[in-house]
Amino acid sequence: MKDYLINYDKTALEYIITHGYNQPVFRAGQINGWLYKGAEICEMHNLPSAFRLALADKYEAFPLSYKFDLYEEKTDTRKFIFSTADGIFIESVALNYDHGICVCVSTQAGCRMGCAFCESGKGGLIRNLTPGEMLSQIIRISKMLGRRITNIVLMGSGEPLDNYDNVKEFILRANSPDGLSISMRNITLSTCGIVSGIKRLIEDKIFVNLSLSLHAPSHELRSKIMPVEKAYNINEAIQACKQYRKESSRRITLEYCLIEGFNDTAECAKALYQICKNTDMLINLIDVNSTKGKYTRNSAHCMRNFVEKLKSYNINYTIRRRLGSSINAACGQLRSEYAANQNGGA
Numbered sequence: 001m002k003d004y005l006i007n008y009d010k011t012a013l014e015y016i017i018t019h020g021y022n023q024p025v026f027r028a029g030q031i032n033g034w035l036y037k038g039a040e041i042c043e044m045h046n047l048p049s050a051f052r053l054a055l056a057d058k059y060e061a062f063p064l065s066y067k068f069d070l071y072e073e074k075t076d077t078r079k080f081i082f083s084t085a086d087g088i089f090i091e092s093v094a095l096n097y098d099h100g101i102c103v104c105v106s107t108q109a110g111c112r113m114g115c116a117f118c119e120s121g122k123g124g125l126i127r128n129l130t131p132g133e134m135l136s137q138i139i140r141i142s143k144m145l146g147r148r149i150t151n152i153v154l155m156g157s158g159e160p161l162d163n164y165d166n167v168k169e170f171i172l173r174a175n176s177p178d179g180l181s182i183s184m185r186n187i188t189l190s191t192c193g194i195v196s197g198i199k200r201l202i203e204d205k206i207f208v209n210l211s212l213s214l215h216a217p218s219h220e221l222r223s224k225i226m227p228v229e230k231a232y233n234i235n236e237a238i239q240a241c242k243q244y245r246k247e248s249s250r251r252i253t254l255e256y257c258l259i260e261g262f263n264d265t266a267e268c269a270k271a272l273y274q275i276c277k278n279t280d281m282l283i284n285l286i287d288v289n290s291t292k293g294k295y296t297r298n299s300a301h302c303m304r305n306f307v308e309k310l311k312s313y314n315i316n317y318t319i320r321r322r323l324g325s326s327i328n329a330a331c332g333q334l335r336s337e338y339a340a341n342q343n344g345g346a
Contacts, residue, residue, distance in 0.1 A: 108158025161197025
């Protein structure tokens with residue numbers, strides 16, 4: 001099986017082409033530049049043809065192949081399905097905002113966290129994605145859309161901090177001037193609360209925007225829908241986020257998937273106030289996605305009533321705009337449907 005050039009940063013490429021191909025070091029910069037434009041090896045026209053042929057004998061540019069995409073016109077949202085070299089389907093979403101294009105990146109194929117309301121973890125973890133596979137999602141999408149990607153959210157399939165080393169390298173290369181040159185302020189990482197991972201972000205000074213998938217304001221409720229609560233309880237997670245805020249100066253967002261009759265009570269609103277008081281934490285309210293046999297969309301008044309409860313406590317909140325519902329844009333939905341169809345409609 002061939003290796004992939006995007007797996008290597010510019011420094012590693014320099015070693016490969018000088019030691020493996022006896023080429024001048026500046027060729028690494030040429031290759032690196034082509035890769036971040038989405039070019040295949042045969043398209044790298046300023047490389048000598050013999051060198052291109054030699055490279056192509058051992059390498060390909062990217063480990064992901066495009067399968068298809070779906071577009072939702074009313075929200076200008078596009079969802080992509082890619083296939084890895086070992087035949088695993090992964091998904092990414094391109095969100096078009098006034099300020100630019102944001103790509104929601106998958107960091108794992110599947111997920112081991114098992115959150116009750118999330119489709120990504122239904123089949124468990126298949127494997128971690130490599131930094132090259134994460135970068136390839138953005139590079140492929142940028143080339144297909146013909147537009148530069150301005151923002152990244154690590155909110156696709158998988159738990160980023162369960163794949164820490166690969167995610168760290170991905171963020172550093174996405175931020176690097178030799179990579180995607182995207183500011184850390186334009187990168188957001190969402191975690192279900194892997195406290196050890198949050199602490200490593202602090203130690204490594206990876207100061208992106210941090211979102212905690214909270215979804216319930218107490219240990220008792222959270223344990224019912226998020227198995228991670230048994231390993232890292234809500235108090236530990238909130239304390240780690242506060243420390244991250246102190247070290248990074250990045251405002252913390254608490255993701256809250258509203259489930260009618262479960263976490264939309266007056267007691268829940270009061271508990272959220274206790275978590276958020278004396279902080280600038282922001283609650284991001286999310287309308288639950290319908291999942292097979294488990295949850296259905298909330299009634300029309302559910303969100304409105306809970307918002308009124310939050311307002312009574314002066315809690316900072318936003319409501320996530322619903323994007324891509326007609327194309328199964330929530331984590332794992334389209335990938336699992338497509339994989340089932342490819343396996344005979346299981």
